[in-house]
Amino acid sequence: MSPIIRLATAAIAIAYFAAPATAQEAELPYWASIDTPEANMRVGAGEQFPIQWVYKREGLPVKVIRLMQGWRYVEEPDGTTGWISASLLSRQRTxxxxxxxxxxxxxxxxxxxxxxxxxxxxxxxxxxxxxxxxxxxxxxxxxxxxxxxxxxxxxxx
Missing domain, CATH: 2.30.30.40 (SH3 Domains)
Incomplete structure (x- = not known):
């Protein structure tokens, strides 16, 4: 394989595998809001963990405290904390x-x-x-x- 092809392949691999890491590097804590009509807060970072709360309040502000592989550990206005899938949150400030x-x-x-x-x-x-x-x-x-x-x-x- 030519050096140019090796270099291009390496660059693509680095870009592909580095993208998820940069998404995890948000400065903490930060404000977010619930971005769906229904969102489950879980006791752990994954769908295998029990649901602690079901939020039916789109736009509710939450404070993101930790990040873990597509999950956000959040605090809500009354102090309750738990894990919500990042796909259910928005950076829209409310x-x-x-x-x-x-x-x-x-x-x-x-x-x-x-x-x-x-x-x-x-x-x-x-x-x-x-x-x-x-x-x-x-x-x-x-x-x-x-x-x-x-x-x-x-x-x-």
């Missing part, structure tokens, strides 16, 4: 309203900005930019700013 009582969703960042809506704890939306302790949240096309302390999934994981 947040869930937490805390007691309604959270004010304002027209702009700041307590003096006009009130748009009051949002109940448990509401999930797509997270936009955060600025000076306030984050933009899109809840079914209702867009406004909520204090970052009232959102789980905002800020650094």
């Amino acid at each position: 947040a869930i309203v937490v805390g007691d009582g309604v959270a004010a969703m304002r027209e702009a960042p700041g307590r003096d900005a006009p009130l748009r809506w009051n949002v109940e704890p448990g509401v999930v939306g797509e997270l936009g930019d955060c600025d000076s302790g306030w984050c933009e949240l899109n809840v079914e096309r209702h867009v406004g700013w909520i204090e970052e302390t009232r959102l789980w999934g905002a800020g650094e994981p």
